[in-house]
Amino acid sequence: MIRKILQNSIFEVLEKMFFVFLEPLEGRNQGYRWAVSISFSGDVNGKLTAYFDNEISSMMVQNMLSVSEIEVTGKLQEDCMKEAVNMISGDFLRNFDSSRVFDLSLPIVDADADGLLADEKDEENKVVLTFDSGCGKLGVVLRLS
Amino acid sequence: MSFNVLIVDDSNAMRSVIKKIISISGFRMDNCLEAGNGEEALDVLAHEWVDVIISDINMPVMSGLEMLARLKKDELYKQIPVIMISTEGSEERIGEAFSLGAGGFIKKPFVPEELRLKLHEIIGVGNDGEYEDDKEDSSELDF
Numbered sequence: 526m527i528r529k530i531l532q533n534s535i536f537e538v539l540e541k542m543f544f545v546f547l548e549p550l551e552g553r554n555q556g557y558r559w560a561v562s563i564s565f566s567g568d569v570n571g572k573l574t575a576y577f578d579n580e581i582s583s584m585m586v587q588n589m590l591s592v593s594e595i596e597v598t599g600k601l602q603e604d605c606m607k608e609a610v611n612m613i614s615g616d617f618l619r620n621f622d623s624s625r626v627f628d629l630s631l632p633i634v635d636a637d638a639d640g641l642l643a644d645e646k647d648e649e650n651k652v653v654l655t656f657d658s659g660c661g662k663l664g665v666v667l668r669l670s
Numbered sequence: 671m672s673f674n675v676l677i678v679d680d681s682n683a684m685r686s687v688i689k690k691i692i693s694i695s696g697f698r699m700d701n702c703l704e705a706g707n708g709e710e711a712l713d714v715l716a717h718e719w720v721d722v723i724i725s726d727i728n729m730p731v732m733s734g735l736e737m738l739a740r741l742k743k744d745e746l747y748k749q750i751p752v753i754m755i756s757t758e759g760s761e762e763r764i765g766e767a768f769s770l771g772a773g774g775f776i777k778k779p780f781v782p783e784e785l786r787l788k789l790h791e792i793i794g795v796g797n798d799g800e801y802e803d804d805k806e807d808s809s810e811l812d813f
Contacts, residue, residue: 541779542687590686604683611728612778615757619777626762629728631680 527621528652531667534616535654538609539663544588545581547656547663557664558582559602560638561610565618567627571669573617575610576642581661582606607632613665642666672698673793674718678711678725678734679755688724688755688785695786708737715747722793724785727756727767735770742771751792755780 532549539545557576564572577585582602587594589605610632618627635641642664645653652667675692677685685704692699703718705711709732711725723741727734734754741747751773758764759777767775774788 538779541781586683590683591690601683604681608681608684612757615759615778619759623759623761626760629757631728631730 527667527669528654530620531613531617531652531665532654534613534620535656535663535665537616538612539585539658542589542612543585543605543609545585545658545660547658550655550657550662552655555640555643556662557638557642558636559606560635560641561606561632562635563610563614563632564630565614565627567618568622568625569627569669571667573610573614573668574666575606575613576638576662576664576666577606578662581658581663584658584660585609603634607634617667672700673721674701674703675699676703676705676711676714676718676720676723678705678708678723678729678737680706680726680729684726691782691785692789695782695789697789708732708734708740711737712740715741720750722789723750723752725752725754727754727758727763735767738767738770738772753785753788753792755785 536547539547556578558579559577559582560574561577562572562574582605583594583597585605586592586597586601590601611629614629645666647653650669655664656662677688679685679688689702692702703714703720705714707729711723725734725737734756738752741750741752748771752771753774753776754767754772755776755778757778764775773792776784776788
């Protein structure tokens with residue numbers, strides 16, 4: 526159930542705010558450039574980390590801000606990725622249990638993420654999802670505690 | 671008649687998106703001011719008058735809810751409508767925003783129409799961007 530709620534939240538945010546349409550993938554956990562993490566606390570604590578490659582990150586900026594590829598800057602990419610992770614977490618938690626209050630941290634960007642997702646696998650209290658958009662890759666890891 | 675808006679969000683990209691939505695929705699903006707958190711917003715308000723504030727909640731330095739609470743305690747600022755746009759979507763958090771005096775709450779992710787309708791509802795601007803007050807004035811002139 527958690528996997529389905531998370532996947533729906535990812536689709537909702539990427540489609541509605543960034544006009545990026547994703548296809549779920551098996552594997553393909555290499556080649557990401559950024560890892561953006563956010564933690565949440567409340568009745569349930571956890572951390573969500575999203576992995577982006579340069580292509581999908583650039584496309585998100587272009588679509589969200591209606592700018593051309595040459596106008597995309599690293600700062601805008603970070604901004605959009607942080608906003609995406611913030612929204613995915615908020616949407617997931619709202620659909621997970623809207624009667625509970627969760628406190629979200631501010632998102633943190635790691636700009637050297639290649640290989641970090643390679644060893645991640647589904648476990649109890651951990652969900653790993655990977656997607657292809659046709660214009661780049663996205664991976665998401667959710668840990669609950 | 672045009673209006674001044676203050677957009678409060680720590681994301682430069684999100685501020686740009688909100689500004690663009692207001693522009694393409696036909697509202698006549700005189701001045702669009704921006705702040706990266708609640709504290710910056712209070713600094714802006716010390717020097718500029720705005721007709722509506724659109725604010726995120728989860729921001730560094732000062733959150734949107736803390737800013738809202740301070741505004742509503744201030745005789746000068748408490749009449750300014752504040753629309754919260756946030757990922758924070760629990761029933762309790764939304765209730766907290768309204769109890770502090772928020773004029774509206776939009777959950778992220780959102781579509782432009784949601785913001786346009788909320789602005790229309792709060793500041794009384796017609797679909798064509800014309801103020802409801804202006805329309806009344808025009809009809810009086812017709813007589």
